[in-house]
Amino acid sequence: MRHLELGGYGEKLALDYFKSHGFLIKERNFRKKWGEIDIVAYDKKTKETVFIEVKTRLRDGSLAIEPEEELTTKKIQRLKRIILSYLSLKRLENQPWRFDFVAIELKDFQSKPIIRYYKDEFLEF
Numbered sequence: 001m002r003h004l005e006l007g008g009y010g011e012k013l014a015l016d017y018f019k020s021h022g023f024l025i026k027e028r029n030f031r032k033k034w035g036e037i038d039i040v041a042y043d044k045k046t047k048e049t050v051f052i053e054v055k056t057r058l059r060d061g062s063l064a065i066e067p068e069e070e071l072t073t074k075k076i077q078r079l080k081r082i083i084l085s086y087l088s089l090k091r092l093e094n095q096p097w098r099f100d101f102v103a104i105e106l107k108d109f110q111s112k113p114i115i116r117y118y119k120d121e122f123l124e125f
Helices: 003-020 073-089
Strands: 023-032 035-043 048-058 097-106 114-118
Touching: 003 023, 003 035, 003 048, 003 097, 003 114, 023 073, 035 073, 048 073, 073 097
Parallel strands: 048 097
Antiparallel strands: 023 035, 035 048, 097 114
16 A cells, blocks of 8 residues: 555544544645645634644554654654644634644554544644
């Protein structure tokens, strides 16, 4: 499976997860030339805009890195920039928001995915 197909499948799993937990999905794959954020949602419980990064890995027996290891310093810098851009564009700078991270591991496409959800990951601005 190609990287983009795997990523798209992981994002769909994440979308289903967040919808089932009462989140309102506002945007998917919000892009600027310097990066993208996978999902922008609204948490009805906390009344926060939530920026969600999803990393998906296929566990085929090889020694692949963990999805969490993909959240590098360089990636975090791009995420900060895209989050600030979104907040400015939508005039949400003074509204509550947070950054969440989802790591998804798949053995294959028939087995149940392993989803690790990290709520309110700290990004220093």
